[in-house]
Structure formats: C-alpha cells, structure tokens
Amino acid sequence: MxxxxxxxxxxxxxxxxxxxxxxxxxxxxxxxxxxxxxxxxxxxxxxxxxxxxxxxxxxxxxxxxxxxxxxxxxxxxxxxxxxxETFAGLLRHRPLYVLGLLLAIVVILGVTLALPWWLLG
Incomplete structure (x- = not known):
C-alpha cells in the first residue's frame, strides 16, 4: 500500500x-x-x-x-x-496596512476580554 x-x-x-x-x-x-x-x-x-x-x-x-x-x-x-523585513521598515513602507492590523488586534482583544462580562451581565 x-x-x-x-x-x-x-x-x-x-x-x-x-x-x-x-x-x-x-x-x-x-x-x-x-x-x-x-x-x-x-x-x-x-x-x-x-x-x-x-x-x-x-x-x-x-x-x-x-x-x-x-x-x-x-x-x-x-x-x-x-x-x-522589520516592523519599522514595514511601518515605513505600508503604514495603512500596519495600522489596520494593529486596529484589528485591538478590536479582537477588546471583544475577547469584554465578551464574558457582557454575557454574564
């Protein structure tokens, strides 16, 4: 086989x-x-x-x-x-992309941390 x-x-x-x-x-x-x-x-x-x-x-x-x-x-x-490729280089060449990813990370973290409190409240 x-x-x-x-x-x-x-x-x-x-x-x-x-x-x-x-x-x-x-x-x-x-x-x-x-x-x-x-x-x-x-x-x-x-x-x-x-x-x-x-x-x-x-x-x-x-x-x-x-x-x-x-x-x-x-x-x-x-x-x-x-x-x-470094973070600083990526931020310099593609600032909107990096800022968008950072915003997405903050939103995901916020929802992850706040969701249990919303469901329990």
Whole structure:
C-alpha cells in the first residue's frame, strides 16, 4: 500500500521539485496526487513501496535539516545586509496596512476580554 511522504499543502514549488529530484536520485518509486479543484486536498507525494519508507524518511529528515540551515543562513545574511523585513521598515513602507492590523488586534482583544462580562451581565 502506498505511503504519503509529503503533503503538498503550503509547500513551495522549489521544495517539491527538490524532493522529487532526490527521490529520483535515490531510485525510490513515487507518484503524485494533484490538488482537488475545490481545495479539499492539496495533493501529495506518495511512495509506491512500503519498504522504501524508512530510507525516504531518513532522506527527508536530512533534506529538511539542510533546508532549514540554509534558510536560517539566508535570513541571517539578509539581517546583516539590512535587507531583512522589520516592523519599522514595514511601518515605513505600508503604514495603512500596519495600522489596520494593529486596529484589528485591538478590536479582537477588546471583544475577547469584554465578551464574558457582557454575557454574564
């Protein structure tokens, strides 16, 4: 029976392409299911043989560790070079967006804190 290796929900295309590439390189048979038209399923990468699951999981763990390290290094480099997004930068470039979000947070907090008193009173 096939085993799901990777649910493609919120997976960037480059990551899915890299997973497909190392599965092919390791000669692990797999197939993909496509997302449903109504958004119920987002598709996935499935292993054809159950026996390949331990090897594929080990490769996936190594891949995710390396990808995480690469992402952290890229974020650190962007921070050092001043390209990283900060609150002050976002406020400077999109003030209405930031103020709208802050207003929404205040409203949600207000309703959350006041609702029990309104219901009990």
């Amino acid at each position: 096939a085993k799901l290796l990777l649910n493609l929900r919120n997976v960037p295309d480059d990551e899915a392409d890299e997973v497909r590439a190392w599965l092919k390189q390791a000669r692990i048979a797999f197939y993909e299911t496509k997302p449903s038209p109504w958004g119920v399923s987002h598709g996935g990468i499935w292993l054809e043989q159950d026996d390949d699951l331990p090897q594929a999981r080990a490769l996936m763990a190594d891949y995710q560790h390396a990808r995480g390290a690469r992402a952290r290094a890229d974020a650190e480099q962007a921070r050092r070079e001043g390209r990283a």
